[in-house]
Amino acid sequence: MPDIVKVTYNQTGQSKKTNPMGMRDMQARAYESRDAQYLLLKAPPASGKSRALMFLALDKLKNQGIRKVIVAVPERSIGGSFAPTNLKSHGFFADWNPNDQYNLCTPGSDGSKSKVQAFHNFMNNGEQILICTHATLRFACEELEEQQFNDTLLAIDEFHHVSADINNRLGELLKDIMRKSSAHIIAMTGSYFRGDSVPVLLPEAEARFTKVTYNYYEQLNGYNYLKSLGIGYHFYQGRYTDAILEILDTDKKTILHIPNVNSGESTKDKHNEVDFIIDAIGSVVKQDADTGVIHVKRHHDGKQLKIADLVEDNAHERDKIVNYLRNIESVDDMDLIIALGMAKEGFDWPYCEHALTIGYRGSLTEIIQIIGRATRDSENKNHAQFTNLIAQPDAADDLVKVSVNNMLKAITASLLMEQVLAPNWNFKTKLSDDDVAKPGEIKIRGLKEPSSKRVKDILESDLNDLKATILQDDTMLKAIPGNVDPEVINKVLIPKIIQVKYPDLSESEIEEIRQHVVVDSVIKNGEIKESGDKRFIRMADSFVDIDEIHIDLIDRINPFQKAFEVLSKSVTTKVLKIIQDTIEATRIKMDYQEAGILWSKIQEFVKTFKKEPSLNSNDPLERRMAECIIYLKEEKRKRDAANG
Secondary structure: OOOOEEEEOOOOOHHHOEOOOOOEHHHHHHHOOOOOOEEEEEOOOOOOHHHHHHHHHHHHHHHOOOOEEEEEEOOHHHHHHHOOEOOHHHOOOOOEOOOHHHEOOOOOOOOOHHHHHHHHHHHHOOOOEEEEEHHHHHHHHOOOOHHHHOOEEEEEOOHHHOOOOOOOHHHHHHHHHHHHOOOEEEEEEOOOOOOOOOOOOOHHHHOOOEEEEOOHHHHHHOOOOOOEEEEEEEEEOOOHHHHHHHHOOOOOOEEEEOOOOOOOOOOOOHHHHHHHHHHHHEEEEEEOOOOOOEEEEEOOOOOEEEEEEOOOOOHHHHHHHHHHHHOOOOHHHOOEEEEOOOOOOOOOOOOOOEEEEEOOOOOHHHHHHHHHHHOOOOOOOOEEEEEEEEEOOOOOOOOHHHHHHHHHHHHHHHHHHHHHHOOOOEEEEOOOOOOOOOOOEEEEEOOOOOOOHHHHHHHHHOHHHHHHHHHOOHHHHHHOOOOOOHHHHHHHHHHHHHHHHOOOOOHHHHHHHHHHHHHHHHHHHOEEEEEOOEEEEEEOOEEEEHHHOEHHHHOOOOOOHHHHHHHHHHOOHHHHHHHHHHHHHOOOOOOHHHHHHHHHHHHHHHHHHOOOOOOOOOOHHHHHHHHHHHHHHHHHHHHHHHHO
């Protein structure tokens, strides 16, 4: 099946070049904001966030009166990213030299008495750097006053684990430290989504952070080797183990994530699934006693493959293979990694070409983290691939509604990834024919410019999160397969979602954000071509001169139409009918706003076809117009009865 998303990059090498201080592009950008008390750094996997923090922390220790640095990571394995690092030889003024005694990312419980005690000792002695997990930080803070964090830098890695939810201890802790101490905070995340509806920080707290963003496109476009990235789906019926070899190419370095044991795709026996996959590939020659690497002789040509099993429950066996993977130096050291909950966040295997994930993943954060495993730059690859193997809905299945929903959500997640991975444009209002766009800019007639700082901030740093909220909304999911008029999607459904997400905004601010969300989504879904000195964009199956675009034209395009096109081409007519019938059964209720938009279209339809729209039509939009007529007649009947 062809990819839903294919993004090509220019191999500029820019994101990997270093300046005279030894800083890469993203690190230098973060360092420019080193004086900020609160800094939020959003940058993709492999952009060098760990080292960026070292530069920032050392500057704060030497030049900004900070006495102590605490680095908190979500899990122990990520602590290795902050090991002693030589920075001086590359031009920086100091090396990163944490004392081993205060690296608390060691075996043993994160809340153990010894780790909490070591944390408390650190707060009271002359040591400067401590590395621990989020959990150790939480436990240690239970017995500390916030004022003890005065003149301390608290750096939180993978910041999307924090949340403004009252039950999120880390979020509460951070709020209190910000309120009651002079601490500096650096928050870092490689993910653009939390995956739920709770914000990472409340708007008033987030407004205090200086934001540094380095986007996915800048990162991947600036590589030396990676030229393209594909995101695709493959649908199967029955058990996934019967379809796996259709997609698993063992010539490609692959991380294979089997489904969560609680999901519908799982056979409920994870070890059996691993055994089945290995047996389907070839016959086991041996398992290395020292490293845990499984050597497998491939069926069709006898080639020996090296496989890592991270699904293994035995901690001792798993630690052996994890240790081996951490020290890989050559492309030949590993061929396939089979994992369940591991090998996602913070896991580094640059040679990985293909991230193959079985089963629907509800969290966009998880998807972006998995894709990030394959998007490292490495000389063994010029293309990276993410494939999601998903169960196809079956009419006989009681869970048909769930599987239709999962299928739609998985596809919309890939559309969202396309938005994240594509180049960013700067949208401005076109005021006259002489108003020419600068490079990286697109001018649009009738577009409303942001009128407040709040709107500007949302558009600059929350746009992807907002799109995630829109694409995961249940009403929107039902509208995506082409059964709701594009103008209704853009002018009725999207503003309602924005209003719920940002209840503090005025109507005019909601409209400004709505326009920018729709414009950004449509343009990034469109294909841009140059002809001479003119640029054209393909929108709704026709090419339009970019200089002539008006907001009214964009509002007539379904920004997520691609999802439906993908479904139509990649599933059978029977499955497509199951999907449409399932959506039909939970049809979106008509309201006056939608009817207002559809009325002029109904009049146009009658004029063109000399008949009223039919409820029995094969075209879902014609059926929707027919429903609108019934709705308007019913409303008129109610009004007449009331006036009666």
